Amino acid sequence: MRLRTVLATLTAGLAAATTLTAAGPANAHPATGTATSTATGTATSNACSPAVSLDGFSDALDKTTFDGTFVGNFSALALDRDGSLAALSDRSSLFGLDAKTLAPKSVVPLADESGAALDSEGLAIDRDGTRLITSETEPSIRRYSRDGRILDRLPVPSSLLVAPAGRATSNQTFEGLTLLPGGRTLLASMEYAISGDSTGIVRFQTWRRQHGRFALSAQYGYRADSGLGVPEVQALPDGRLLVLERGFTTGVGNTVRLYLADPRHATDTGGVANLTGQDGVRLVKKTLLADIVNCPSRGATAKQPQPNPLLDNIEGMVITGRAKGRLEVLLVSDDNQNAAQTTRFYRLRVRV
Template sequence: MRMRSVLATATAALAAATCLSAAGPSYANAPQHHACSPYVSIDRFSDALDKTTYQGTFVGNFSALAVDVPHSRLRSNGGTPIGSLAAVSDRSALFSLDAETLAPRGVVPLADEKGAALDSEGLVVDHDGTRLISSEGEPAVRRYSEDGRILDRLPVPDALRVAPAGRAVSNGTFEGLTWFRGGLLASMEYALSGDSAGIVRFQTWDRHKGGFELSAQYGYRADTGLGVPEVTALPDGRLLVLERGFTSGVGNTVRLYLADPRRATDTSAIENLTGQDGVRLIKKTLLADIADCPDLGATAKQPQPNPLLDNIEAMTVTGHTGGRLNVLLASDDNQNSVQTTRFYHLRVRTTV
């Protein structure tokens, strides 16, 4: 969002991602394993892509990241496979990034069925290399080929559409997208009209041979004043959820939660979520407030509770080390001079 904003496949992707390394000369020279909380530490950050261009396209506005498992390549000096990362910009660009250096290696434009630009927000890479991308303008989830051609479009419940077609607020729909129980899950950023403030809906789809069909929906309560910009599923059915907000003159709030939807109520047939209607919302546990991380020498171009912070919006799991997940975050700089395109390398423990 432009702020001032198959389970087997997912498990295989997570396992394959363990080969990814983001170490390289472009990263901030910071000691390892700095604790943000008992569950999260930050290894390093990188501003190397801030305010750069690639093949005439601005590199930034990043709203989603995904491990691009199908696109492994070989080192010329020894044949060691290296993965790559896919990154989507909310200004209608799909990037391929080198997993070792994060340097762009390709970019393709994105558009809707009429050729209009997208507010692209969520990204999943399928096992065949196709990309599933959510757009919050309608909202929509579309399947694209690697070269940016639309292959098909998933159904969306009417209530989740932007008013007056539905009950969603503009710039508050499908921000996150992830594999989930063999299908997909998309997270709304903000509550629907008629739902209690802070309760956002997570929509799922089941996968069948003919495509994706609408499935269960769940309610999730975000912290006061925050929305949900990203969600990433874990193989055990739990979710990593980012919550984020911005206050002028103060800066960003970004929190990482572990969420468990396994006993949550299916809310797809419930018109209004009040929080007092016996509906079991997704249970969540705070893993870390990113403001509590050491700043590692980072600087901010506008007021922030911690100069490390910016408009963090993208997240993916790239592997695991020593019993912790390697989680990569990225900020959306909105092509704004007082914001930064920044990548954050976290280690996350999910035994809570």
């Protein structure tokens, strides 16, 4: 979701992507040392918390173009079957990036059935290579081919539709999207609460694959921190989730927190009209892994006030692998095509 609508003149970006390694991003923002931890998980100079460390960041794609398309507005990331990285722009473009250098390799335009642009926010790549993409306008989830053709559209509960059709608020709907282990269940996260639910309690909707198509399945409630929404979720192999929470305060900057969440024993809220937090409903349990404000800045600079210059409007997240017992996680910020914000990629190592 675009958090601000400030009009600004775009600045010229770097001409080429740079490699992001454990030692930090090359050239533009050299890092000092690598992130390491002891057997007991003691924080190091690169640690954001005992569970999370920052390996590096890169601003190399900030305010650049590829094949005539602005590179930015990134709202989601996913790994493709060939090992490349897919990056979704909320301005109806899907980029293919080199997973190591971040260099753009391709761009595919997206549209709805009438050819209109999407407010594309969530992305998951299915086992057959098709792309599942949310638009928070209605909201909707569509299945696209690699070349951007619409193949299917998933059903959405009426309560999650934007008012007056449903109880959701415009630009506060499906932001996160992930396939659970085995690929049979798809999960989408609402960004903020729907009308009638307590502020801060957002709904996670799932679909179960039946006869080759996704049908509506269980729904869960998740309580976000005060003032924060949920822009992204990623499934772990055991069925737990990494959940990104994010907010913005004018004159202060962004708040971004990473949580480990477990929906496996939560109540199915599909038939619960109003979630109050005091109704006996078991919400998704969560554990704070890191508040990104506590990460080392590693030489990062900010174009607007931030409690840590490393921070920006972080909105996309993907698990890229595992090394030394920790997950390798890549984050990206949505610059809203705004000169006061930055398209920034972050490499984290996360112990869950």
